[in-house]
Each structure stands twice: as C-alpha cells, then as structure tokens.
Amino acid sequence: MENSHHQQVRRKGRRNGEVVVDGSEIRKLVENKEAFGKFVEQKFRLLDTDGDGRLSVGELQPAVADIGAAIGLPARGSSAQADHIYSEVLNEFTQGKKESVSKSEFQRVLSDILLGMAAGLKRDPIVILRINGEDLNEFTESPRYEPEVAAIFSQVESGNSTLRQCLLAALRQLTVDHGMPPASDSWVMENIVEPALQELHADNLEQPLSQEVFFQEFRKFLAIITQQLQGHPVIVAHTENTFDGSGIKKLLSNKFELDKLLDSVWRGVPKDKDKTAKEFIRVAFDRMADSVNLPPYGAVEQVDAVVNEAFKMAKADDGKAVDETQFKKLLTEILGAAMLQLDGNPISVSTNSVLHEPMSTSSTLLSPSPPSPMVSSPSE
Template identity: 40%
Template sequence: MVAAADTQTMKDYSSKEDEEEFMMLKKKAGGGTDVDQHVLKEVSRTVSLDAVRQLGVALDDNIGYLNGRVDFPILILRMDGEDLLDFIKDPSYESEMMTIFSSIGIHEKLYVKDYFMEAVKQLTVEHGMPPSSDAFVMNSIIQPSLKAYFKNVSGDSRGCVPDDDTTTFLLEEFEKFGHILVQHLKEEPIIVAHTQITFDASKIKKLLSAKSNLLEKALDMAVIETQKDPNSVLPCKEILLAVFDHLGPLTGLPPYGAIHQIDKSVDEILMKMKAEEDEEKMKVMENEDKVKYLKMLMRVLLEHIMLELEANKPISVSSNSVIHT
C-alpha cells in the first residue's frame, strides 16, 4: 500500500545539477505553498549507495554490501497519513492487526500502551507508517499520539487489556490510536527513503542454461582464486562459499554473510550435499581432479539454490530511512 500517487522516474545523477534537482524535489515533498501541492507524492530514481548517503540517508547495514557494486531504485516517500488511513479503512485491517496482536501475545496481560508500542513497530511503509526505529518518528509522531490517545480515554483503556473479548478491544482501540497517528502525520509529514531488493532464481537459471561457456570460465577463475595459496588447506564448505561469493555478480545473489535468509538456504543445501564427506574425498585427489570436483559441487549448489527460490518465493530485503531535512 505504498503511496499510489504518480511516480516520476528520474535519471541517475552524476552532477551537481542533478543533486540540486533531487534536493529541491525532496524539499517540496515535505511541504510548500498551495501551488506546490501537486508535487509528486513519490519520487523514484536509481542511485548508488554512496550517492544516497551524500543526501543524508543512512541505509540499513544488511544491504551495505551493494556499495559500489549495484545500483537499485530508491523511493522517496512523503508519509502524510493518507496511506495509513487507507490501511485502517481497508477490509484487510482487522486480519492484519489480529496477526500482529497474536504475534505479540494477546494473553500476556500487557498494558494497552505496551500493545500499541509493539504493534506500531510492526507496521511498515506498506501500511503507511514511517519507521518507528527512527528517534524523530518516535518522539514527534508516536509518543505525542499515545499521549493524545490516553488523554481522551478512560477506564480500562488506560491500563490492562480486559480479559473478555481481548481481540475486539485491541482492534477497536488501536483504530482510534491509528486515527490520531494519521492526524500527527498530516501535521508533520515524514520523508522516507525506501528501497527493496529482491533475490530470485532468474540469473542463476540463465547462467546454468546458457549455451556459452560463461559459467565454466567463471568457475575456473573462482576456483583458481580460492586456490592461490598452495599451503592453505580450507574446508570444502569454505571453498564453496568463497567460489559462491566470486560468482555473485553472475548469479544475482549477495555474498555469504550479507543476508541471513540467503545464508540459511545455502547452509541447508550444503548440509544436504554433505560437504564434510566431499572434503574427505578431495584429500586423496590430484589437484586437477579436485578442481573438477569443486566445479561440479558448485553447479549442484547453484541448481539447488535455483530450485529453492523457484519452489518457495524470491527473497526480498527492504530498508527504510527517514530523511531529516
């Protein structure tokens, strides 16, 4: 439910003029005269991490590995409460909030404030909520909204959640709190830099099915790179992970250790492949045979990862950072 307003795609910037243009749009997104109200609610452009950081946006560490390697779309979102209000009015509101409250634990005997704080942390830009982890959002939007909510309620709503019909109580009261959040966002819109990176099997599939010997050459280079030091004896798993990292640009996957969802999948596959047993086999192999065997194992690993991503679903990683103007 990210802002559905018009989206303008802008060229990559590589000059001072481009940066100034972007800064002007960012400033307009935060407010302006009545004449400026038609300014796009959402601006999309592709920039490098370095360029984004120059604009004062601190992206999450879990996608920091892309720095200098890959460009990806950054959405500049003006969060003014409209999307949050749409979510509250949407038929999916009750089911999504029930899921959130269930994950918190509706029988934990928490105070209303605790439920609200935990629930708002699970709302995302998709719901129209800026990241609660940002101190400005917490101090200027969430805390004042809580204060306003408790000022206007009485009885049980101030303390513990009642035992009878807990879910209904939380849904109804959080909706009231949500409307107060909406009002605060209208009064003080938050500008958020949003990016989402999706890892799927498309590049691996293309690489494995390519008629050219690109994969073969890449594997040769990667294996040679890991075998540079003849005195070092690495476990089979470590060698495969090193090769996996070298192939990253061709597979469209991040280095091992960057994204835990990918790491988990790779670990499970290597366990099924019984890399420890392969290590024992390679100890008695000649170097040439060892290289061939490693290349074969790497192909098997890539095939399994491809099937895993196709069978389940692509893995997405997102980052949301408030731009402080």
C-alpha cells in the same frame, strides 16, 4: 518477477512525487569521465590522510567499510563470512600484494565497484517514500481496515496484555503499504509514536483490554499518528526482493557464461600447487552471487540458511584442498542445490529504513556529490 505489493508501493511513491533509486545516477557519474575524475579526486584526497599521493591499506579501510555498508553487509567483525568479503574488497584494490595504491588504481577499482552497485540497483531499485499520513488515513477509512486489524489483534493479544502493549505490538504489524513508517525505528518512536500515546488517556493504557476497547483506541491512536505524520513526514527507503533461484537456473542453462564465471572466480582464489583450500569456495560463491541474483552472504539470514544447506549437501566445508576441476564441480553442485531449495520455497525480503534529516549514511564516502540516498540499517 516483481510482486504486486512492491508495484503498489512504487505507485504510491510516484504518486507522491518520490524517488526511485535505480542506479542511473551512479552509472551516469562513472560514464562521465570529467565528472568522475573530479569525484575520485575529492574522495582520494579525503582518504589520503598523510598526503603522500597513495592510499595505504589503513587508509583504504573506510572505503572498504562503506562498500560493505552499501551492499548490505553487517559491520566488520560481526560475521566471519562477511569479513571474508571485506578482505576480498580490499584485495580488489591491493591485488593482495601491494601495500598502497595510486590514484589511477583507486579510480579503476572504484569504477568497477560503482558500476556493479548501479547494476544491482537497476535490478532491485530502492523506492524513496515520503510518508505524510495520507496513506495511513486512507487505510483507516478503507474496507480492509476492520478485517486486517481484527487479524492483528488476534496475533498480539495474549490474555494479560495492557492496552499500551497491544497498541505498540499492533503498530509494528503495519507497514509502508498501510502508510506507516517502521515503528521500531528510534526516531519514529520518539517523534511520532510516543507523542501519540501521550494524547491517549493514560489510565486506559495500563488496564487489561477487550477487543472492543482495542478497536476503539487503536483507531484513535492511528488518527493521532496521522496528524503527527502530517506535521513531521518521514522519509523511508523501501526495498523488496524475491529470491526464487531463477538467476541460478539462467546461469546453469548457459554453459558458456557458466564456464566464463567459474574461470573468473578460480583465477581470483589463492592457490598452493594448483590447489585451493575449500574455505575459499565460500568466497568464490559470494563473488558469483550478483550474477545469479543472490544477496552477499551475511545480508539476508534466510538466504544464508539456504546457502549453508547447499554447502552441506555438496560436502564443501570439510577443509580439504581441491584442484580446478573439483573446485568448479563443487561450485556448480552448490549452485544447483541452492536453486532447487529456492525454486521450491522462494524467499521474499522487505526492508523499510528511515532516512533521517540531515541524511545520515555510513556510505557517504561512496555517495556522489550531491549525495544520493543510501539505505541505513533495515529497521524492519
């Protein structure tokens, strides 16, 4: 269930004429056979560097990397579990056996992947916000300003901090809900924050501070930042998700859907004499993630910890081979263990990522033309 903070951010985005990316454009593209055919033709030609009319494993790698970036995975090589998923995406194209794929095979798999992305965006839309100082000014003039800033000061003041250190630390506590783009983003720091600091008295910035001085200077600081944002609006992609185990609970309560999903993931894992290594249970679990409203492994650290604990509880990491019955039993136990943890302690994750102009994205290969906004690495 969507929380009030996310609803508030969405209302702001719509009020300012911004965009909610909900997957409808991707879905519309895939369902338009003529348009999708042209889209595939363009992307296939871009990937087919040797022009032989087929995509080799090497030529598919940029597409696989883009898909990983689009679903929020860390870069290949940074996580063993993420690398498993990259391998599985590649296997979707090659079926684990082919050395190259035709255009029609590429189109079929890409269609499935894009429709999956569209379904994910429909469930968890990305709100594209244009932050232009209006909401930050509204915050500084509102009754909530003083109590919130007092709470922030108590968190960032350490006794021997300079005014500069406290101002920057306090600024990082503000979010898009306050009308502040992520201060940890390098572009925001260089073009918004640093110029604002330069307009404050340099002598004061390096001195020890009191709460009174901080309050006075922080209000000045935010006023200058408001002016900077008016001249240089920042486009931010905002997402907020709460993982509470409800998706797992829904699946476990529907035996038909559970059995169908378990059959599907069992068919997709490598086997030797009707058994599979337990290491592939992690791959199978990740294939089920979207169906139970969980992020892919490696995308959200807090959820990864829950999944790791669930595997430990089910003793699913001992490296032994399992048959189909054991495989399905273990996956069901892992799902149940994860559900119980999330039900008792839901995990909320918010990301605010600056979209730079011209829009830079590691997923341009998958973006329909004209490109739809995609999220860069989370800035906070």
